[in-house]
Amino acid sequence: MKTMLAIISNALCRMTGRNAGARVVVSRSFADFTPQATFDIKKCDLHRLEEGPPVKAELTREQGLQYYRTMQTVRRMELKADQLYKQKIIRGFCHLYDGQEACAAGIEAAINPSDHLITAYRAHGYTYTRGVSVKEILAELTGRRGGVAKGKGGSMHMYAPHFYGGNGIVGAQVPLGAGIALACQYQGNNQVCVTLYGDGAANQGQLFESYNMAALWKLPCIFICENNKYGMGTSVERAAASTDYYKRGDFIPGLRVDGMDVLCVREATQFAADHCRAGKGPIIMELQTYRYHGHSMSDPGVSYRTREEIQEVRSKSDPISMLKERMLSHNMASVEEFKEIDIEIRKQVEEATQFATSDPEPPLEELCNHIFSKNPPLEVRGTSPWSKLKSVS
Amino acid sequence: MRSSWQYSNIIQQLTTINPYKSHICCCLYRQKVEFNYSICAFLFCRNTTKIQPAGSQLARVLSILHFFNLIGSPKGPTQKMNLFQSITSALDNTLASDPTAVIFGEDVAFGGVFRCTVGLRDKYGKDRVFNTPLCEQGIVGFGIGVAVAGATAIAEIQFADYIFPAFDQIVNEAAKYRYRSGNLFDCGNLTIRAPWGCVGHGALYHSQSPEAFFAHCPGLKIVIPRGPIQAKGLLLSCIADKNPCIFFEPKILYRAAVEQVPEEPYTIPLSQAEILQEGSDVTLVSWGTQIHVLKEVASMAQEKLGVSCEVIDLQTILPWDIETVCKSVVKTGRLLISHEAPVTGGFAAEISSTVQEECFLNLEAPISRVCGYDTPFPHIFEPFYTPDKWKCFEAIKKMINY
Incomplete structure (x- = not known):
């Protein structure tokens, strides 16, 4: 023995x-355990910048465990969403975030809760990192009263204080992000706005309009392109004349960052936020990342890329495994500890699922509420002249 | 099985487009293509080897011949197709007969999210069926350029809900090109296809029916089919039509609607409503998915109330067939219009207003609109939101008892 x-x-x-x-x-x-360690991280590619983020990152044990917990929760939550979707408990359009967890965790680690964030339709991860519980996210997905948007939004429409969604139309959130940054500048509160979009949205005209305004007025806006290599079924090479997304702001400085490494993302976001807070105007970050699922639930995700490719990313650069390995190799945590955390997260997600499948649907009156800002109630015309409902906001 | 109004229309078209006239058309077309060849090459350099003026003229002649032979007679071999397959068939016919025709949009190369372009890239080459980046404004603007330079442009917007970034290009550029250039330029060769309408779980951004936004825009044609046979015939008409057309495809019917569809190309005239069922008491007007609801409502009304309904599929929203609808209302004295889009400012409002102008003294009851609520398209409340058969049936009862 x-x-x-x-x-x-x-x-x-x-x-x-x-x-x-x-x-x-x-x-x-x-x-x-080692309470703190320094890690070598991948050097960022720079555009119009003399200096970039550091190539070494410090990590405390607490931070490491927190990032692990965050990423693993998002992963478990997304896998549960996948399962619920396949059981037809979640219906409609649903875009999962698994594989990209390091982006959400790394960004949140580098900004303040009072800073602002806006993203596109792959929003579950950010909804969680911005402080919404798994319970409310899953209940929103199942269209229940306890969902973060009262069950009225669904997958793409989730919001929280300082988190502006959850926006379904490709690229449409980017000018909004620039506007939020203008408000920060105008109010002089030293806050920044993190404006996220995908590699597919990077080809939308509105982005370039936003870049111009942001640079013209030196807005504290961090434009972040989460480049997961495919805009739906189209690889970046087939959709973009230049796949150097960090350079596509032309006159705006840019960084290309390893988006699978939470430390890299954290350091780069910290650098970018400092840049903005110093009044130097906007900055663009390209996070090179990968989604394990297809674009949405109707896309199996293997008709335009090989299973081997997905497997290779999973085995070589999975953000969660990478952090875990790092911490283990530096004696910052034990295997058992990670296991315990995993069990705890699994339990939390199961409980959330229980809630999301048993909570009642919103009442019918909710159909018409929140259309306009109006008090006393507004009358809403219905399917026929005599079916009218009240709208309250 | 075609009714007399359809035949009279076919005869009218045959007499107005005589061979002499079509010859002139071809000559003019050729000149225009040659004249625009350099623009075309510039706009569309990867396809220049395929766009041959002589070839396109030949294709045009062939397609006109097709038009003569096959219009109004979708005979010959048929095949069981659902709605998306009939769209594919129409696009296949177009790519085969018109070498200038190109199809582009988000993810169309591998078949599109609704499988409407499956196999076309492999059959006709990647320079004729190709993906665009995610940029709706760019797609439509690009399509206008392709069309104005003489090629046949078939653009796909992935969902009708995503068409709004292209609103400016459609309303200000495409619709007004002929008018503002004094008829020198037009983008009549442009057809924009987009999946449309509710689908059961589409929520806010995958369910909308935006036809009324575009119906406010002279210069456009807006067409919505109710099933596979109409989809193919109307789409081929849109592609052949010399005006920019928006073709909305009811996405819930892509797989649900199955018919025996002719394999050969055929067209169904635009701006002509179709009377699906004759009746004497109430006229029911709709288009797309909703027409199936109204057909069911008509049977219910007959069965339960003994009320005879005339069901009209409008098919073309702009310019719409006022005559067919008004003739019917003169006969029945009652009109119910139903669509999924919100009631306020929906196209039912336009129909209602026109009918009361034309048929005021014939009306036995106020015109009834049974439409979507004035709310964003809801996620989980969809069954409540949509104008289902019970709501329509209720409206008929009220009209009869008025």
Whole structure:
């Protein structure tokens, strides 16, 4: 028995690259863990910038566990959404975020809760990082009263304070983001607006209009292109004359960032936020990332890319595994600890699912509420002249 | 099975387009193509080897011959097709007979999200069926350029809900090109296809019926089919028509509607409503998906109330067939119009207003509109929002008892 343990322990040592193998099989106190470590991160490509974000990032144990928890929660939540969709409990259009978790977690780690964020329709991850519970997100997906938008929005329409959605039309949120940045500048509150869009939306005309206004007025706007390599079924090479999305603001400085590494994203976003807060105007970040699911639930995601490609990303650059490996290899946490966290998250997601499938649907009166800002109630014309409902906002 | 009004129309068309006139058309067309060839090459360089003036003239002659032979007689072999397959068939016929025809839009190369262009890239080449980036304004503007330079442009907007970034190009550029250039230029060769209407779970951005926005715009034609046979015939008419056309396809019917559709090309005249069922008490007017609801309502009214309904499929929203609708209302004295789009400012309002001008003294009851609520298209309330058969039936009862 003892020799067997030694063998296992040695094997684990080799896997994690540590030489304190004896400690693996015995329970440890927190004092045994490395509280903080510095990691080499990939250098960002720069556009119109003399200096970029640092190539080393510091990570505390608490931060690491927090990022892990965030990313793993988003992953579990999305996999649950996938399952609920396949059971036809979630209906309609649903775009999942699994694979891209490092972007949401890294950005949130680098900005303040009072900063602003707006994104497109792949919004579940950001809704979570901006403070909405898994319960409310899943209940929104199932169209229940307890959903974050009262069950009236569905997958693409989720909001929270300082989080402006959740926008269904490709590229339409980008000018809004520039506008939010103008409000920040006008109010002089030193806040920034993170404006996200995908590689597909990067070809929409409204983006270039927004770039121009943002640069003209030096707005504190971080434009972030989450480049997951495919705009629906079209690879970036087939859709964009230049796939250097970080350069496409031309006169706006840009960064190309490894979007699968939460530390890289955090450092780059920190750099970009400092740039904006220093009054230097907008900056563009391209996060190179990958979505494991298809574009939406109706897209199996394998007709325009190979299963091998997806598998390779999963095995070589999965954001969650990467962080986990890093922490293990630096003795910042144990395998058991991660397992415990996983179990806890799984439980949390199960509970949320329970809520999202048992909470009642919103009452019919909700159909007409919140169309206009109006008090006393407004009369809404219905399917026939005598069917009228009241709208309250 | 075609009614007499259809035949009279066919005869009228045959007599107005005589061979002499079509010859002139071809000559003019040729000159125009040659004249525009450099623009065309500039706009559309990757396709220049395919756009040959002589070839396109030949194609045009052939398609006119097709027009003569086949209009109004969709005979010959038929095949069981659903609505998306009949669209594919129409596009296939067009690409085969017109070498200048090109199809482009988001994801169309691999078949499109609703499978309407499946197999066409492999059959006709990637320079004729190709993907565009996600840029609706660009797609339509580009299509106008392709069309004005003499090629046949068939653009797909992935959902009718996504058409609004292209609103300016459609309303200000496409619709007014002929007028503002004093008839020198036009983009009549442009057809814009877009999936339209409710689908059961589409929520705010995948369910809308925006025909009324475009119906306010002279210079456009707006067409909505109710099933596979109409879809193919009307789409081919739109493609052949010398005006920019918007062709909205009821997406819920893509797979649900199945008919025996002729394999050969045929056209169904635009701006002509079709009387699906003759009746004497109430006229029911609609288009697209809703026409199927009204057919059911007509049976219910007959069965439960003994009320005889005349069901009219408008088919073309702009310019619409006033005559057929008004003649029917003169006969029945009652009119119900139904569409999924919100009631206020919907196209039912235009029909209602015109009918009361034309048939005021014939009306036995106020015209009834059974339409969507004046709310954004809701997510989970869709069954409540849509003007279903019970709501229409209720409206008929009220009209009869008025």
